[in-house]
Amino acid sequence: xxxxxxxxxxxxxxxxxxxxxxxxxxxxxxxxxxxxxxxxxxxxxxxxxxxxxxxxxxxxxxxxxxxxxxxxxxxxxxxxxxxxxxxxxxxxxxxxxxxxxxxxxxxxxxxxxxxxxxxxxxxxxxxxxxxxxxxxxxxxxxxxxxxxxxxxxxxxxxxxxxxxxxxxxxxxxxxxxxxxxxxxxxxxxxxxxxxx
Amino acid sequence: xxxxxxxxxxxxxxxxxxxxxxxxxxxxxxxxxxxxxxxxxxxxxxxxxxxxxxxxxxxxxxxxxxxxxxxxxxxxxxxxxxxxxxxxxxxxxxxxxxxxxxxxxxxxxxxxxxxxxxxxxxxxxxxxxxxxxxxxxxxxxxxxxxxxxxxxxxxxxxxxxxxxxxxxxxxxxxxxxxxxxxxxxxxxxxxxxxxxxxxxxxxxxxxxxxxxxxxxxxxxxxxxxxxxxxxxxxxxxxxxxxxxxxxxxxxxxxxxxxxxxxxxxxxxxxxxxxxxxxxxxxxxxxxxxxxxxxxxxx
Amino acid sequence: xxxxxxxxxxxxxxxxxxxxxxxxxxxxxxxxxxxxxxxxxxxxxxxxxxxxxxxxxxxxxxxxxxxxxxxxxxxxxxxxxxxxxxxxxxxxxxxxxxxxxxxxxxxxxxxxxxxxxxxxxxxxxxxxxxxxxxxxxxxxxxxxxxxxxxxxxxxxxxxxxxxxxxxxxxxxxxxxxxxxxxxxxxxxxxxxxx
Numbered sequence: 001x002x003x004x005x006x007x008x009x010x011x012x013x014x015x016x017x018x019x020x021x022x023x024x025x026x027x028x029x030x031x032x033x034x035x036x037x038x039x040x041x042x043x044x045x046x047x048x049x050x051x052x053x054x055x056x057x058x059x060x061x062x063x064x065x066x067x068x069x070x071x072x073x074x075x076x077x078x079x080x081x082x083x084x085x086x087x088x089x090x091x092x093x094x095x096x097x098x099x100x101x102x103x104x105x106x107x108x109x110x111x112x113x114x115x116x117x118x119x120x121x122x123x124x125x126x127x128x129x130x131x132x133x134x135x136x137x138x139x140x141x142x143x144x145x146x147x148x149x150x151x152x153x154x155x156x157x158x159x160x161x162x163x164x165x166x167x168x169x170x171x172x173x174x175x176x177x178x179x180x181x182x183x184x185x186x187x188x189x190x191x192x193x194x195x196x
Numbered sequence: 197x198x199x200x201x202x203x204x205x206x207x208x209x210x211x212x213x214x215x216x217x218x219x220x221x222x223x224x225x226x227x228x229x230x231x232x233x234x235x236x237x238x239x240x241x242x243x244x245x246x247x248x249x250x251x252x253x254x255x256x257x258x259x260x261x262x263x264x265x266x267x268x269x270x271x272x273x274x275x276x277x278x279x280x281x282x283x284x285x286x287x288x289x290x291x292x293x294x295x296x297x298x299x300x301x302x303x304x305x306x307x308x309x310x311x312x313x314x315x316x317x318x319x320x321x322x323x324x325x326x327x328x329x330x331x332x333x334x335x336x337x338x339x340x341x342x343x344x345x346x347x348x349x350x351x352x353x354x355x356x357x358x359x360x361x362x363x364x365x366x367x368x369x370x371x372x373x374x375x376x377x378x379x380x381x382x383x384x385x386x387x388x389x390x391x392x393x394x395x396x397x398x399x400x401x402x403x404x405x406x407x408x409x410x411x412x413x414x415x416x417x418x419x420x421x422x423x424x425x426x427x428x429x430x431x432x433x434x435x436x437x438x439x440x441x442x443x444x445x446x447x448x449x450x451x452x453x454x455x456x457x458x459x460x461x462x463x464x465x466x467x468x469x470x471x472x473x474x475x476x477x478x479x480x481x482x483x484x485x486x487x488x489x490x491x492x493x494x
Numbered sequence: 495x496x497x498x499x500x501x502x503x504x505x506x507x508x509x510x511x512x513x514x515x516x517x518x519x520x521x522x523x524x525x526x527x528x529x530x531x532x533x534x535x536x537x538x539x540x541x542x543x544x545x546x547x548x549x550x551x552x553x554x555x556x557x558x559x560x561x562x563x564x565x566x567x568x569x570x571x572x573x574x575x576x577x578x579x580x581x582x583x584x585x586x587x588x589x590x591x592x593x594x595x596x597x598x599x600x601x602x603x604x605x606x607x608x609x610x611x612x613x614x615x616x617x618x619x620x621x622x623x624x625x626x627x628x629x630x631x632x633x634x635x636x637x638x639x640x641x642x643x644x645x646x647x648x649x650x651x652x653x654x655x656x657x658x659x660x661x662x663x664x665x666x667x668x669x670x671x672x673x674x675x676x677x678x679x680x681x682x683x684x685x686x687x688x
């Protein structure tokens with residue numbers, strides 16, 4: 001399999017949220033606005049990319065029996081790094097994402113890729129894989145964030161889109177929890193219908 | 197076959213490396229996190245009151261606001277009343293007379309959990325602007341007897357803001373200058389020097405006396421009336437308050453009416469019709485005390 | 495909100511972990527196709543959640559905080575949970591073999607159940623005492639189980655209903671969950687809780 005396809009398969013064909021159905025918790029919880037969805041996606045991609053790289057670099061020396069705890073240690077290190085850097089440089093985003101930043105560590109997407117790919121492939125391929133899956137995740141969250149923010153809040157990245165009238169009475173349902181379930185259900189249905 | 201020992205060693209080595217990396221990250225980011233916090237707080241403080249320097253007197257809760265000459269211009273306090281969706285972070289600026297100079301409410305991006313499109317409107321300038329100039333007396337929503345217009349369909353959020361601010365003023369106004377009871381009587385004074393303990397004080401500012409504050413007791417209609425008065429060196433009354441009284445509710449207790457008391461600042465008023473005995477007693481009491489302590493004025 | 499009864503109600507209904515807080519979704523959609531497995535999974539989760547909240551609370555207040563190692567919180571908590579799940583797995587393999595087989599791969603997946611780690615973090619963020627943290631964990635776990643069993647019952651019916659092929663499977667499940675979440679949204683404000 002050529003290098004490019006390693007990267008692109010994570011984007012759509014094996015999209016974490018809509019195809020593999022993993023990483024659902026952050027996808028639903030942080031997709032209320034574009035900024036939150038995108039921010040969460042990028043944070044998770046950072047962790048995925050670098051854990052994949054380190055785990056791949058160490059794949060020959062990690063003993064098989066203790067590989068899961070070691071993966072967890074490495075992943076949680078990167079999660080903590082992004083946690084503190086976000087607190088320092090993006091406090092608003094950090095406050096909006098709340099408990100979901102440290103929860104990146106249990107995003108099955110990351111441990112899953114480490115186990116299935118990074119521990120068995122070269123550093124470059126693992127990096128590509130991580131980048132592809134992570135960006136596919138980010139794409140999904142951003143799209144959901146756009147739908148929910150534009151229709152549910154009348155804004156996009158904080159800027160009013162349809163005018164003050166709509167902003168006073170948007171489809172609030174979409175910003176609230178039930179709306180998240182609905183949006184992802186519809187997206188999945190659309191994917192089922194048009195992408196076989 | 198990997199031995200148990202090498203498994204444990206690998207695990208330990210990885211754990212130690214990770215911990216070391218993280219402690220570096222922590223020590224690098226922690227001061228930055230604190231600075232960002234401080235910047236944000238300072239920006240917030242500046243939004244609610246015009247001042248140059250802010251000193252925290254209760255960490256993260258009450259700040260003294262001072263101008264460039266280091267005079268106290270007011271305080272800022274923070275409250276977190278429970279709203280509809282969660283605690284509402286509010287910063288309130290209060291000037292020396294106890295009226296609000298401005299309020300700031302955290303936005304949804306900063307963690308406000310009120311209903312989008314409805315409760316979240318409390319952050320809008322139209323709603324917040326109403327609070328400027330309000331005091332303890334009228335800071336509630338109209339439904340509760342105050343002068344604030346609640347947001348349509350967001351009564352709970354609006355009410356939470358007003359009640360939270362009111363409680364905050366009650367709790368923290370004493371920081372306007374210690375002790376608040378004398379401070380409110382004599383706004384502008386920075387300190388009070390005891391002349392007769394519990395009875396008479398000099399009102400001071402920058403080592404200069406501005407006037408005096410005294411406490412007096414007089415026999416009213418149904419009991420003792422205890423009052424506190426501040427007068428300048430020109431015998432102008434800066435403020436008067438009833439500390440305790442037991443007059444007839446609805447009749448004699450009219451001496452507590454704010455409009456009546458405020459009128460003392462212009463000139464000593466006439467008795468209240470229908471509450472002649474109580475008000476007369478107060479007026480005579482104030483007059484006689486002014487006579488008694490006149491000698492302490494410059 | 496220090497009243498234990500209110501903490502329980504808030505965790506169980508008003509701030510239901512799955513439908514309001516979005517935690518524990520993967521097992522929620524993965525295991526809820528049959529009421530029996532849902533029940534078994536729910537009980538396992540309550541058990542692990544409570545135990546995990548005890549151990550992490552003790553570790554946090556007894557070791558991490560006094561020694562200024564708070565920044566190791568994420569790593570320490572997840573490792574604790576992973577070990578705990580490992581132990582529970584071994585125990586269930588011996589004592590409750592049938593349930594162990596029924597849960598299959600989903601048992602080790604409790605480790606990555608964000609609900610468990612989420613609850614341990616929330617215990618700290620909400621500054622709960624040991625007792626309140628326990629009540630919070632039990633309430634949350636029960637909320638998780640009840641919602642999962644209800645959802646499993648719904649899904650069993652959905653499997654037999656005539657549904658448009660694009661909607662079959664996950665999409666209709668999500669839409670059903672959306673309606674359940676809407677119902678739970680109605681609990682907001684119960685007993686003055688938000």
